[in-house]
Amino acid sequence: MAEQTVSHDELDHTHGEEEPCKELLILYATETGNAQDCADYIARQCRRIGFHGRVLSVDAYSPTDLIEEPLVLFVVSTTGSGVEPRAMTALWNILLRSDLPSDLFEGLPFAVFGLGDTSYEKFCWAAKMLSRRMKSLGATEICDRGEADEQHPLGIEGTLEPWTAQFLKVLSQLAQHPEGYEVTSSGAPPPRVVLPAASSTELANTEDPMDNDSRYHQAKVSINERMTAQDWYQDVRHFEFGFEDAVKYEPGDVAVIHPIAEADDVQSFLDLMKWSDRADAPLAIRRNVTGK
16 A cells, blocks of 8 residues: 655645644444444544544535535445445535535545445445545545455455554654654554443433334344355345334335344353343443543
């Protein structure tokens, strides 16, 4: 993977600040969650060199704010035959407008990490098209585009980890770290969340999304059949589910399955991990703002 030479001025998109920018917006577009996992991983690694990564889904971000960002990383999956995730459609339609000036994002540093599958003809197509469009609108691509392949022997991680290491080197160069400063490559990065004991107020205001979200449906597995030969190394299965209520869906929709574990299996696991004495203590999930 070739290294690119970039200047501090390319990072200082806000111009006039005495200190180099340490903020990084990471926008992900995903269908099954893989791009989000990659975005979270990259954000954690960036904290090694003092960059705070703000991780957001593309559909939760206002596209009009993009021009004000100091540094942007897009993590984009490709679905089907070169189609962008539905979460990215609104942003993509805006970027494709013919009336946008060619210098709209002039000087904006950005990078793209794509996820795809080389068994499809248009591999990482959404990431490639986004990279091309951002550059045509004046943005500066500061790192070689990453293209993770599901067919890689190590899966997505086979590309994610070396690309992230390269990306950190570029960020460290842009941030003008003191001479001798090295990217920390060993040890665990700071956690993104902490798990303190939940307060009584938090417990009183907590609702189970399985009970209150109309998108959740209870189902039973009615068919579970192996489709591949018994001597084949892959165990590909055909599932069918039975629902009590009416379920509406369209071709291309993604179903996220939350299996319900048997009580005996749960207890066996808790006993094995020696967690039985604390398994019922409720915890709150909070963002780790200290970075420690």
